[in-house]
Amino acid sequence: MGKDKEVVVPGEKLAVIEEYLPRENVYVNVDFILSKIIGTIFRDNEKKEISVRRIKELSLPKVRDIIYGVVTSIRDPIAYVDIIYIENRNKIFLNPFDSFLHANNVSSMYVRSLYDAIGYGDIIRAYIVDGYNPPYELSIKGREFGVVYARCPLCMRPLRRKGYELFCSKCRKKFKRKISTYYFLK
Numbered sequence: 106m107g108k109d110k111e112v113v114v115p116g117e118k119l120a121v122i123e124e125y126l127p128r129e130n131v132y133v134n135v136d137f138i139l140s141k142i143i144g145t146i147f148r149d150n151e152k153k154e155i156s157v158r159r160i161k162e163l164s165l166p167k168v169r170d171i172i173y174g175v176v177t178s179i180r181d182p183i184a185y186v187d188i189i190y191i192e193n194r195n196k197i198f199l200n201p202f203d204s205f206l207h208a209n210n211v212s213s214m215y216v217r218s219l220y221d222a223i224g225y226g227d228i229i230r231a232y233i234v235d236g237y238n239p240p241y242e243l244s245i246k247g248r249e250f251g252v253v254y255a256r257c258p259l260c261m262r263p264l265r266r267k268g269y270e271l272f273c274s275k276c277r278k279k280f281k282r283k284i285s286t287y288y289f290l291k
C-alpha cells in the first residue's frame with residue numbers, strides 16, 4: 106500500500122518458504138508465506154523469521170483522509186464500504202467504519218453503473234469527502250484512487266492489472282474496474 110512502509114493485505118505473498126520461518130499473522134500455502142492480516146512486514150534476518158505486525162488502532166476517520174476499504178455490497182448507485190485503514194495517519198481499524206460510495210464520486214466522467222467501476226469484495230483506495238460520523242462518504246475520483254486489490258469472482262484468485270483492465274490468469278477472463286495507480290498486482 107504505502108511506498109515507504111511495507112503494508113500488506115491478506116493473501117499477499119511475502120516470501121518463499123526457503124527464505125524465512127513463518128511467525129505471527131502469516132501462513133504457508135505451497136511454496137509461499139502469505140499474510141493473514143493487513144499490517145506491516147517485519148523481517149528478522151538473523152533468525153530468518155518473517156511476521157506481519159498489526160497497525161495501531163486509533164481515533165476516527167476525518168474528511169480528506171485517504172482510506173482503504175472493502176466493498177461489502179453494491180446497490181446501484183450506492184456501494185457500501187468498510188473502512189479498514191487510514192493511509193495518511195497509518196491507522197488500522199479492527200472494527201471497520203461504515204462508509205458509502207455514490208456513482209457520482211467515481212470519476213469526473215459520467216459513470217452509468219458502479220458495476221463498471223468496482224466489485225464486491227474489492228479493496229479500494231479512496232478519500233473521505235463528507236461525514237463527521239459513520240457512514241462516511243467516499244470518492245475515488247483521480248488516478249491514484251479506485252480499486253487496489255480484487256479477486257476473481259469465479260476462482261477467487263487475486264486479479265492482475267493488464268492495461269486498463271484486470272485479468273484472471275486461470276480463468277482467462279477480463280474484468281472492468283476503475284483501477285488505482287496503486288493497484289497491487291501487475
Ligand SMILES: [Zn+2]
Pocket residue numbers: 257258259260261262273274275276277
Ligand atoms: Zn479466475
